[in-house]
Amino acid sequence: MPSLLRTEAVTRAALLTVEHTRVELDLTDPGDTFASTTTLTFASAQTGATTFVDLKATALEEARLNGRPLAVADWQDGRLPLTDLADRNELVVRARMSYSSDGEGLHRHVDPADGRPYLYAMSFLDAGPRWFACFDQPDLKSRYLFAVTAPADWTVLGNGPARVVDEHPGSWRRWEVSPPQPLSTYFVTLVAGPYASVTAEHDNIPLGVHARASLRRELEAEAEDLLGVTGQCFDHYHQVFGRRYPFGEYHQAFVPDFNAGAMENPGCVTFRDQYVFRGRATRIERATRAGIVAHEMAHQWFGDLVTMRWWDDLWLNESFAEYMARRCTSRATDYDQTTEFGLARKDWGMVADQAPSTHPIAGNGAEDAQAALRNFDGISYAKGAAVLEQLAAHLGDEVFFAGLRxxxxxxxxxxxEFAELIGSWSRAGAGDLAAWSEPWLLTAGVDTLRIERPGTADPAVARLVRVPAEQGGERRHAVTVARLDADGTERGRERVEAGPEPVVLTAEPVELLLPDAADETWARIRPAVQDWDGLTRVLARIADPRSRVALYNSLRDQVRSAELAPSAALRVLETQLPDETGDYAMAQLLGFASTELAGPYTAPEHREPVARRVHDLSRLLLGRAEPGSDRQLLAFRAAVAAGVDADELIGWHAGEGLPDGLALDPELRWRLVVRVCALVDRPDLIERAMAEDPSTPGRVHAAAARAGLPSAAAKQRAWELITAPSAIGAYELYATAGAFFQPHQTELTEAYVPRYFAEIGGTAAFRSGWSVAEAASSAYPRYATRRETLALAEAAIAADPAPGVARALIDQTDRLRRAVASTERFPAG
Known part of the structure; x- marks a missing residue:
């Protein structure tokens, strides 16, 4: 189906004003489809004009415009033409819609725990027409009424208050959901099924958290933290925005098979239900969840109250929510996400910003909706948030928030549009922001900030040099340079602005000069250090965690740029992590060691000893951790992920030799099963685990375990799931794809490397949107680190595959190219 062009959206927005949308759904049919009747009331600026309505139905049964029947045969490619419009129009569309299994449209999941269906609607980015007829673009907002007939024991939620208006006891109930404000189509939602709920109220705002009935106990255990964070975020946003939450009730539904982390539907935010923790959760995981709660709530103002006119400004929605969430959690809740943003989110964005698919934060010229989705990445989120943080610091809070108000x-x-936000800031006293926005928002790529010692007779003289991104641009970086002794003690800090000209730094001799020591800007950091082994004496003792974040990010970036040998990076981690006080830093860096240093950045013949070193480091940290602590749990997970001794892992699974204070829960048991099955052919472990935990998460873990089995038969079965149509759920598909290629199974999967590049493009014929790109990315043969793989990849890209597949190929091939460059420069690691 064609994606909506920007030119079409502009024309339709100029013509139409949508006044009201009534959506009637009958969800009582047990089959794979449901009845959807939409009544659209809209005005036309031109009598007799022609336009179209969007509808991606299984069958169009009837359509009437102003009482006049429309030809069903005219409905093609998801569009129904509307001709001879009146000044004011009523369109009635009656259709059969299909439930989805890919997390878009009206998704239906049958929970194996109770055999009951659970529904939720995901309308982003252009999936709204998969469950109701609409003019599907952000700038045609409408008021809505949803009339939903559902089984009598179901809960129905949506973008506004839901009430029962009719019922047949024991059979069905009819609900009406009435959103209080106009909505864009992309954030219209519905949640329906026998959901478990916990309700509360904060500052006169009704609150609810909801999950599948089989997660009732876990939801009730997590509700206090979830609702507490929700209230704290509301208080903070009410204060800084100067405007109360505008959408009435506030529900947070944790739903199965959700593709994204969450979606900001006004009044009814949907989250992936992994955030209702089945096993023991660390403070890090609760902090991550708090950040997502804060992120989606920020959207209620920025994105939902005021919505972008076209997808070009999608970056601003996400960048703003990302920035505000980190600010909110650190100031209003018990969870500070500073380290998480630096080590995880910025790292994600930095990788994206150095790929061939890099793009400016703004002004990407998205000519159609799907083109915007392809640029929905770490640049849109993390880089944009870092840049907005610089703007807020530049303007000061008073001007920054006055402009937002x-x-x-x-x-x-x-x-x-963004220009109108700039106008609001200018009226608030920001002045001309063009000089700031041009290099930061409209120029792609990442600069490098490098400390250089010119080799003069004076060892205290050094320079801070900005190496601009390839695309150019005159960015200026206001950063802090720290001076540190060999024992990690800071001798002082200097605030400087790095621009086109080098900045001369004059100070007493020190072990380390560290630019961006407060992790404030968006740049690759190259400190004045030649010997990372020597630097660990400094790194282990630096008090400021932001400075350690800057160094850790520099280390990872230097590995990926083939500037630092992976073996040298691993030595740094082996000497540093035992003294690293931050649990999040420890977990992130162990993950980097396991997935990258012991994976594509080491040649296949050298991977086993590297993996063993990572496992030994994890065991060392595990042994030093306090029993029962988060650190112990994180180190144990890392030890499992890097495990090389199947017998040891099987013993742990049986409860033998577990550290004091550590108890296995369902999630830990599955981690062990998945890792064991990647090492030895033990399908019996999977079947026993499924018998003990036949839940939805259990099925997903089992899919990963089966795909990882080191047998030709298991690989063939998994390959068919990846490359052929099937009824497998989205999460099971992603788990299968992600576990297929293993770093130690290169000989077993050798024949599938060329098959991937030959066959993955064909999956776009039966997958679309999120799922086609996610599956293609997850299944990429990232461990086939050699030039021959690159040649296959480049040929596949040159064959011009479907856009979702193409973006996955381009990004993953760039990562492989970096790994090949590293293994060629450092063949022994």
């Missing part, structure tokens, strides 16, 4: 007041319940 002006923006909300000026465009409430409507649409706006």
């Amino acid at each position: 002006d923006y909300f007041d000026s465009y409430a319940f409507g649409n706006a």
Whole structure:
């Protein structure tokens, strides 16, 4: 089906004003389809004009425009033409829609725990027409009423208050959901099924958290933290935005098979249900969840109250929510995400910003909706957030938030563009922001900040040099340079601005000069250090965790740029991590060691000893951790992920030799099963685990375990799931794809490397949107680190595959190219 062109959206927005949308759904049919009737009331600026309505149905049964029947045969490629419009129009569309299994449209999941169906609607980015007829673009907002007939024991939630208006006891109930404000199609939702719920109220706002009935106990255990964070975030946003939450009730539904982390539907945010923890959760995981709660709530103002006019400004929605969430959690909750943003989110964005698919934060010229989705990445989130943080520091809080309040007041319940936000900041006293926005928002790529010692007679003289991104640009970086002794003690800090000209730094001789010591800017960091082994004496003792984040990110980036040998990086981690006080840093770096240093950045013949070293490091940290602590749990997970001794792992699974204070829960048991099955052919372990835990998460873990089995038969079965149509759920598909290629199974999977490049493009014929790109990316043969793989990849890219597959190939091939460069420069690791 064609993706909506920007030119078409502009024309349709100029013509139409959508006044009201009534959606009637009958969800009582046990089959694979449901009845959907949409009544659209809209005005036309031109009598007699022609336009179209979007509908991606299984069957169009009837359509009437102003009482006039429309020809069903005219409905093609997801569009129904509308001709001879009146000044004011009523369109009625009656259709059969299919439930989805890919997390888009109206998704249906049958929980194996109770055999009951659980539904939720995901309308982003252009999936709304998969469950109701609409003019599907962000700037045609409408008021809505949903009339939903559902089984009598179901809960129905949506973008506004839900009430029962009719019922047949023991059979069905009819609900009406009435959102209080106009909505864009992409964040319209519905949640329906026998969900478990916990409700509360904060500051006169009704709150609810919801999950599948089989997660009731876990939901009730997590509700206090979830609702507490929700209230704290509301208080913070009410204070800084100067405007109360505008959408009435606030529900947070944790739903199965959800593709994204969460979706900001006004009044009814949907989350992936892994955030209702089945096993023991660490403070790190609760902090991550708090950040997502804060992120989606920020969207209620920025994105939902005021919505972008076109997908070009999608970056601003996400960058703003990313920035505000980190600020909110650190100031209003017990969870500080500073380290997480630096080590995880910025690292994600830095990798994206150095890939061939890099793009400016803004002004990407998305000519159609799907093109915007392809640029929905770490640049849109992390880089944009880092840049907005610099802008907020540049303007000061008073001007920054005054501009936002002006923006909300000026465009409430409507649409706006970035230029109009700039106008609001200018009215608040920001002045001309063009000089700031051009290099930061409209120029792609990442600069490098490098400390250079010119080799003069004075060892205290050094320079901070900005090496601009290939695309150019005159960015200026206001950063802190720290001076550190050999024992890690800071001798002082200097605030400087790195621009086109080098900055001369004059100070007493020190072991380390570290630019961006407060982790404030968006740049690759190259400190004045030649010997990372020597630097560990400094790194282990640096008090400021932000400075350690800057160094860790520099280390990872130097490995990926073939500047630092992976073996040298591993030595740094082996000497540093035993003294690293931050649990998040420890977990992230052990993950880097396991998935990258012991994976594609080491030649296949050298991987086993590297993996053993990572496992030994994890065991060392495990032995030093306090029994029962988060650190112990994180180190144990890392030891399992890097495990090389199947017998040891099988013993742990049986409860033998477990560290004091560590108890196995379902999630830990599955981690052990998945890792064991990647090492030895033990399908019996999978079947026993499934018998003990036949839940939805259990099925997903079992899919990963089966795909990882080191047998030709298991690989063939998994390959068919990846490359052929099937009824497998989205999460099971992603788990199968992600576990197929293993770093130690290169000989076993050798024949599938060329098959991947020959066959993956064909999956776009039966997958679309999120799922086609996710499966293609997850199944990429990332461990086939050699030039021959690159040649196959480049040929596949040159064959011009479907856009979702193409972006996955381009990004993953860039990562493989970096790994090949590293193994060629450092063949022994």
